Amino acid sequence: MLAIGKQLTPEQRLSKAVVDIMGNPKYVALAGVLMIGDRSVVDNIPTACTNGRDEMYGRDFIDSLNDAELRFLVLHEVYHKLYKHLTTWRHLHDQDAQLANQACDYVINVKISDDNRDGWAVMPQGGCLDVKYRDWDSAAVFNDLRDNGSPQDGDGDDDASADGSGGDGLPQDGDEGSGGESPKGFDSHDWDGAADLTPDEKRELARDVDEAIRQGALIAGKLGSGGDRDLEDLLTPQIDWREVLREFIQTTCAGSDYSTWQRPNRRYVSSGYYMPSGISEQVGELVIAVDTSGSIGQLELTAFMSEIQAICDTVHPDHIRLLYWDTRVCQDEKYDMHQLDELVKTTKPKGGGGTNVECVTDYLTEHGVKPQAAIVLTDGYLGGSWGQWSCPVLWCILDNKSAKPDTGKHVNITSREM
Numbered sequence: 016m017l018a019i020g021k022q023l024t025p026e027q028r029l030s031k032a033v034v035d036i037m038g039n040p041k042y043v044a045l046a047g048v049l050m051i052g053d054r055s056v057v058d059n060i061p062t063a064c065t066n067g068r069d070e071m072y073g074r075d076f077i078d079s080l081n082d083a084e085l086r087f088l089v090l091h092e093v094y095h096k097l098y099k100h101l102t103t104w105r106h107l108h109d110q111d112a113q114l115a116n117q118a119c120d121y122v123i124n125v126k127i128s129d130d131n132r133d134g135w136a137v138m139p140q141g142g143c144l145d146v147k148y149r150d151w152d153s154a155a156v157f158n159d160l161r162d163n164g165s166p167q168d169g170d171g172d173d174d175a176s177a178d179g180s181g182g183d184g185l186p187q188d189g190d191e192g193s194g195g196e197s198p199k200g201f202d203s204h205d206w207d208g209a210a211d212l213t214p215d216e217k218r219e220l221a222r223d224v225d226e227a228i229r230q231g232a233l234i235a236g237k238l239g240s241g242g243d244r245d246l247e248d249l250l251t252p253q254i255d256w257r258e259v260l261r262e263f264i265q266t267t268c269a270g271s272d273y274s275t276w277q278r279p280n281r282r283y284v285s286s287g288y289y290m291p292s293g294i295s296e297q298v299g300e301l302v303i304a305v306d307t308s309g310s311i312g313q314l315e316l317t318a319f320m321s322e323i324q325a326i327c328d329t330v331h332p333d334h335i336r337l338l339y340w341d342t343r344v345c346q347d348e349k350y351d352m353h354q355l356d357e358l359v360k361t362t363k364p365k366g367g368g369g370t371n372v373e374c375v376t377d378y379l380t381e382h383g384v385k386p387q388a389a390i391v392l393t394d395g396y397l398g399g400s401w402g403q404w405s406c407p408v409l410w411c412i413l414d415n416k417s418a419k420p421d422t423g424k425h426v427n428i429t430s431r432e433m
Contacts, residue, residue, distance in 0.1 A: 025056045025077040032085045041130055042090070043234055047227025048097050051220070062201055065092045066208030067101035068220050080139055087127055087136040091202060094123040099224060100153065101209035102217065107157050108206050113199065117165065118157035120200040121148045141201040154430030155414055158312055256411060259426040260390070261326050263409040267388035268301060268330045301332040302386040302406075304375045306393035307366025308341040315413060315430060319392055320359050327355055336384065341368035342398070344378040369398050376402040394418075 023031065033049060036042050052068035060073040070092045077085060095101065100119045107115040120143040127136060128144060138144060148156050212220065303323060305311060320337075327335065331352055339346040345365040350358050372391065379386070389408045395418025401410075408423035416427050 025072070025074045028077055028082075028085060029054065029056060029072055029089070032082070032089045035082075035086055036089060036093075039135070044231035045090075045093055045097070046234070047230045048093055048224065051096060051223050051227060060203070062203060063088055063092060064203040064205045065095050065101070066205035066212070067096055067099060068212065068216075069208075070096075071205075081137075083134060083137040084139045087131070087138050088202070090127050090136055091120075091123055094126070095119065095204070096224065097228070098122070098153075099221070101204060101206055102221075104153050104157075105206065105210070107154065108204075111157075111161065112206070114157055114160050115153075116200055116204050117143050117160060118153040119204065120202075121145060121156045122151060122153050125149050139201045141199070143200050152414065152429065158430070256426045256428045257322055259424075260322060260409065260411065263390070263407075263424065264301070264323075264326050264330055264388070267407045268299075268332050299333050299387040300336055300384070301327070301334075302336045302338060302379070302384070302389040304338045304340060304372070304389060304391045305364065306341070306370060306372075306391070307339045307345065307364050308368060308370040308394075311392060311394070311413065315428075316364060316392075317359060319411070320362065323390070324355050324358050327352070332387070336386065337362060338375060338378065339364050339366050340372070340375050340378075341366040342371045343368075343374045347378075370394075370396055371398045373399045373402045376404055379405075395420075 033054070037046050037049060052065075052070065054070045055072070056074050056077065057071050058074050060071050060076075062076045063070070063072045065071070070089075072088070080088065098119075104115055104119060107118065124138055124142050124144045125146055125148055128138060129149065131137070148159075151159075303320075305316065305319075323335070334352065335350045335355065335358070337346075337348040337350065337358070338344050346363065348362060370393070372393065375389075375391070378384075386406050389404065389406055390411060391408060392411045392413065395410070395412040395415040401420045401422050404422055410418075410420045410423060410425035411428055412418045412420075412425055413428050414430055418425075
């Protein structure tokens with residue numbers, strides 16, 4: 016630790032770290048977020064934590080860190096606030112609190128480490144760090160940790176540097192920041208404190224963070240610092256995938272408002288009612304094609320199919336054909352309208368291989384299936400083309416904004432929206 020660090024109290028050192036960050040051109044865009052909430056040094060917290068608004072730092076923990084580590088710690092807490100982790104990912108915490116903490120930390124730590132390869136900010140011991148998770152979001156990391164376990168320590172790759180990092184100064188895939196058993200993170204997360212904020216406080220906090228992001232991006236642009244890609248992503252308007260899905264189904268599967276008594280509506284004949292039918296009524300088969308190559312989890316599938324079911328309760332297609340696919344169609348399930356209530360409970364996903372959606376269009380052609388519309392749920396990491404579709408198709412792309420289908424319409428979905 017530098018001599019000046021020994022002369023300052025923990026409160027003074029914390030203030031100095033904040034001033035250092037605000038004076039660094041790389042972090043000019045974070046100035047507004049740094050000003051949100053209270054920042055305090057306390058005796059009853061072993062490390063540090065935030066509730067998404069206020070930051071608290073353990074007195075003894077500050078004393079254990081050098082200046083570069085303290086700067087990293089402050090940036091870490093600020094990024095929790097910037098990304099709204101304590102509210103956005105509450106559903107992950109409710110599933111597994113420890114994995115949720117790790118997932119959020121992995122996302123933050125690789126970004127800060129990428130930005131500070133010169134050593135200006137250095138991650139404290141015990142942090143979760145793996146370059147595998149660069150550009151992932153917390154939900155994707157959470158799912159990977161849940162399915163594959165925490166990354167283990169590296170095996171001493173010959174290409175790694177003496178400090179256990181690669182040539183870029185960062186740990187290689189599978190390397191951790193602390194050595195020994197898998198790290199749990201060097202800070203705690205005050206999920207309960209975030210939940211205890213009143214509705215008005217939560218709304219005010221969300222407004223404050225959004226405004227800080229906008230102002231930060233504006234200042235960064237004016238100063239020519241290149242801005243921050245994360246801020247640009249956070250400023251991008253989010254489209255509600257449910258609304259897009261509902262509009263697509265209602266548009267492509269709804270008959271005409273014009274009706275005729277010359278042909279009775281077949282839906283009501285069996286009930287003894289004679290009702291007119293739409294003269295251009297073409298509410299036929301709706302195909303739902305679900306990518307089961309391994310990227311779509313049960314949580315996402317259940318939420319997606321529940322939404323489909325709710326929409327079809329209004330639109331009433333003749334039936335739904337549910338196809339599960341990877342490099343081939345692994346399961347073909349057909350549901351009539353009276354069976355939709357049981358769809359989510361009875362469906363049996365199959366698959367787990369590669370990802371080639373051409374198998375779906377080939378299957379439809381081979382079996383003479385001519386749907387009125389098709390909806391595809393996929394991560395968009397395809398091994399071939401987007402297929403040749405003979406009907407309107409909506410792509411619901413999960414956690415992959417770079418995927419751009421060359422046919423039909425598409426909407427992006429993030430795991431946290433499910």
